[in-house]
Amino acid sequence: MRYSLVLLRLLAISLFLTALTVQAEYIAKKSTRLLSNNFEGSLERHELVDVTEKWQRRISYGEWLVQRDGSIKAVNVPEHGHGPVLTFLGPIKNVTIQCEFQLPTQEGPDRHFRIFLDHPDYRGHTIQAWANLSTTFRPEGITLQHIRKDKDGKTVEDIEFGQRDFPLKPGAWYEMRLELFGDLVQVTVDGVSIQGRHTALDVEKFKIGLNFGKAGGAIRNFRVWQAVPKR
Numbered sequence: 001m002r003y004s005l006v007l008l009r010l011l012a013i014s015l016f017l018t019a020l021t022v023q024a025e026y027i028a029k030k031s032t033r034l035l036s037n038n039f040e041g042s043l044e045r046h047e048l049v050d051v052t053e054k055w056q057r058r059i060s061y062g063e064w065l066v067q068r069d070g071s072i073k074a075v076n077v078p079e080h081g082h083g084p085v086l087t088f089l090g091p092i093k094n095v096t097i098q099c100e101f102q103l104p105t106q107e108g109p110d111r112h113f114r115i116f117l118d119h120p121d122y123r124g125h126t127i128q129a130w131a132n133l134s135t136t137f138r139p140e141g142i143t144l145q146h147i148r149k150d151k152d153g154k155t156v157e158d159i160e161f162g163q164r165d166f167p168l169k170p171g172a173w174y175e176m177r178l179e180l181f182g183d184l185v186q187v188t189v190d191g192v193s194i195q196g197r198h199t200a201l202d203v204e205k206f207k208i209g210l211n212f213g214k215a216g217g218a219i220r221n222f223r224v225w226q227a228v229p230k231r
Contacts, residue, residue, distance in 0.1 A: 027186045032226040034092070035052070035055060037222050037223070038051035046058065051088070054091065055088055057086070060087055061084055062082075062086075064084065071219060072222075083212050088208045091205075092226075093202075094180060095208075096180075096225045099115075099175070100173045101217060103172075109135070111132075111170070112130055118205060118207040122149065123151065124155070125147055129144050135213050143162070143164075146161070161194055176188070176189050180227070183200075183202040
């Protein structure tokens with residue numbers, strides 16, 4: 001009997017730890033909502049569109065089309081030489097970004113979705129979170145990276161916060177949440193998380209970017225909140 005109780009307790013502990021792994025905790029608390037599906041108005045490339053008092057939207061690459069269900073579809077334009085990129089321009093430091101993404105069902109290379117935040121004083125990305133199915137220059141699964149480049153595009157700082165295997169299925173919808181609070185960052189895709197910490201993150205950013213590979217994809221339920229301490 002005593003042996004059975006021990007086994008039951010070990011099983012309970014194992015299930016509890018498994019639940020902690022799957023159910024990722026927020027690293028900060030959501031406060032004021034800053035953006036929410038702001039895809040109305042012109043979607044012409046390079047045109048700045050005011051979406052709130054402090055935020056503007058811009059298409060950098062590709063063609064972006066609002067669908068009947070409210071999602072927005074990204075289509076690659078080969079002449080642009082880069083996968084589709086849509087950016088929101090505005091001052092932000094501590095933030096929670098959340099949306100759902102869908103990768104195309106057609107087989108082929110360069111299927112990924114990425115959220116990134118940029119600093120105005122250097123090239124590269126203060127942080128970029130990837131959900132990658134078949135882009136060859138990044139690991140498959142979920143990755144989280146800070147990369148800083150000089151004016152000539154040479155990498156001067158490259159910090160990898162980790163990689164997690166994740167079985168992305170074409171045509172399925174997945175939720176990605178990117179949180180940045182001070183020097184702490186966390187990306188979560190459907191409950192699977194990577195977390196990291198670095199002083200380079202604790203700065204004011206000016207851009208949020210949404211990017212697909214040249215295969216394109218779709219986004220829905222895009223929202224951004226100011227992040228505050230959990231306590």
